[in-house]
Amino acid sequence: MVNKMVNIMRRALTARQGEVLKAIEDFVLGRGFSPTIRELGAALGLRNPSAVLKHLRSLEVKGYIGRESGAIRLPGSYPHVLDPVRVPVAGLVPAGGPREVFEFSSEAMDVPAWMLGRRQGNVFCVRVEGKSMIDAYIDDGDHVLLERTDKAGTGDMVVVRLDDGSVTLKRLRIETGRILLVPENPAYQPFEVREVQILGRVIGVLRKY
Numbered sequence: 001m002v003n004k005m006v007n008i009m010r011r012a013l014t015a016r017q018g019e020v021l022k023a024i025e026d027f028v029l030g031r032g033f034s035p036t037i038r039e040l041g042a043a044l045g046l047r048n049p050s051a052v053l054k055h056l057r058s059l060e061v062k063g064y065i066g067r068e069s070g071a072i073r074l075p076g077s078y079p080h081v082l083d084p085v086r087v088p089v090a091g092l093v094p095a096g097g098p099r100e101v102f103e104f105s106s107e108a109m110d111v112p113a114w115m116l117g118r119r120q121g122n123v124f125c126v127r128v129e130g131k132s133m134i135d136a137y138i139d140d141g142d143h144v145l146l147e148r149t150d151k152a153g154t155g156d157m158v159v160v161r162l163d164d165g166s167v168t169l170k171r172l173r174i175e176t177g178r179i180l181l182v183p184e185n186p187a188y189q190p191f192e193v194r195e196v197q198i199l200g201r202v203i204g205v206l207r208k209y
Helices: 002-011 015-031 037-044 049-061 113-119
Strands: 066-068 071-073 084-094 104-112 123-129 143-148 157-161 167-175 178-182 191-193 197-206
Touching: 015 037, 015 049, 037 049, 049 066, 084 113, 084 143, 084 167, 104 113, 104 123, 104 197, 113 197, 123 197, 167 197
Parallel strands: 084 123
Antiparallel strands: 066 071, 084 104, 123 143, 143 197, 157 167, 157 197, 167 178, 178 191
16 A cells, blocks of 8 residues: 555656656765755756745655755655665775785675765775874775776875885875875875876775774
8 A cells, every 4th residue: 555655646746846856866866965955946947945945845745755954855765876786895905004905806895875876886995904094084994985087186085006006095185296195194194106096086984883
């Protein structure tokens, strides 16, 4: 009976309500969190917040969304947003001095789909060893999610391969004529390199307590 009622409510969506729902889902997949009223209005081309709220109330009544403390929540009717995605795990990556440790294994981790957004299929995970990134809330033993890319800008946290083949996790800083790999721990010093190979850019951290 519950499933039948849900299906009836889904068929009752108007075309505009479908557009609003898709805009919410796209935002969650792309950003990893729900949009504000203003952000949703901008995505829909609606300047009046009351018009956005009207659509949200309709979607809430029909069971497509929930709202809690002003935040929009997608319920279990959208399992592809909430369900886990298997992400391959590489070997240890030092967050200290560079070392020659970076190999993919047969291991994988379940990661919520919303954390990956539209990067699904282009993300891998590494386990960090060391505390040089502790002030960026990346601690020894954490699993870090990275987007596969060979491009990064100054300020990005990246896993890089150095000239000698070793790898490390650091924040990239590009200055005039200089490339610096900067730790997030005052006990460690930045170091300059002539060139690096970017292996991935940090997009999230997984931790068990």
